[in-house]
Amino acid sequence: MGFGTAGEVVRAGTWQGEAVARVVLDYEGRFLRRKRLAVEGGGDVLVDLPQTVSLEPGDGLRVEAGVIEVAAAAEPLLRIKGNLVRLAWHIGNRHTPCEVAGDHLLIRADHVLANMLAHLGAEVEAIDAPFRPEGGAYGHGRTHGHSHGPEEQSRGHEHDHEHEHRHGH
Template sequence: MTHAHSPEPAQQAAIPSVTDIVVDASFEDTITLDYEARFVRRKRLVCDSGRAFLIDLPKARALAEGEALRLSDGTTVAVRAAPEPLLEVRGALPRLAWHIGNRHTPCRIEADRLLLREDPVLAKMLKHLGAEVTHIEAPFSPEGGAYGHGRTFGHSHAPDTHDHDHDHSHAHDHDQS
């Protein structure tokens, strides 16, 4: 009596992985991510075309609009910032930016406006300070931080990005005026 052999399970194609992050590269695909999703270390991502790939970086980092991910199969995937709900702030920008920064809130600073992520508490505070606040949808790419790169964090700090010790019992005012 012979036994019929069932076919071997189909070999799944290996999912490509990121080998390099480059700028000013030609690309074959795109990935569109909001501000939070552009902060990566190790995860599975999906291109706009539906094709999956893996990213596994030594430490967490923010991907920027205009960067590209070179994959192990030779494909290059351009990073795009997805539109998301934002507050467009106009008025006395230096004063308003100071109050936003005093709350450790990521902000994009432009010549005639400030952009920050939708936040009803901040919108109310900014209106109280005399700002014109408009709710918009747009890609969000805030300023990089005090040292010119990376992502800014409030006092909770992001995991795996905090490499020094300090006591948060220090006094500083989060003025609510």
């Protein structure tokens, strides 16, 4: 069964009622603009959004029949325990998406980062789980690139000023 075209995202907590279907997407799959997605139980939906968005678990895609719920798929991750402040600094310094939980951090499985973190004294465990990393500091979603948030983007803000980027890698 085809669900037609979804041209609008409905953010988690803003839509009511039952979803007409569900799509299960990993972290990379939840970053999209135009793509045909398989729906649980069979069928598909064409997502055709005006701009690329980062979907979060619980968000919905509006179709003629209602809302298709977005869920996070389990994917290979590393659960990291230890001195979380220090470990989070090293993860962030490598611009790696990270989910912050009460007693651990989660990052996507990466053997190079696993070795680095182990050498820093972390307990590193490979798991499969949904990945919901922290969003960007300037607004909802991912931090691909350097923007100043939706307010400046909507005013047509361009980079007409200097930024000094120093990263000690």
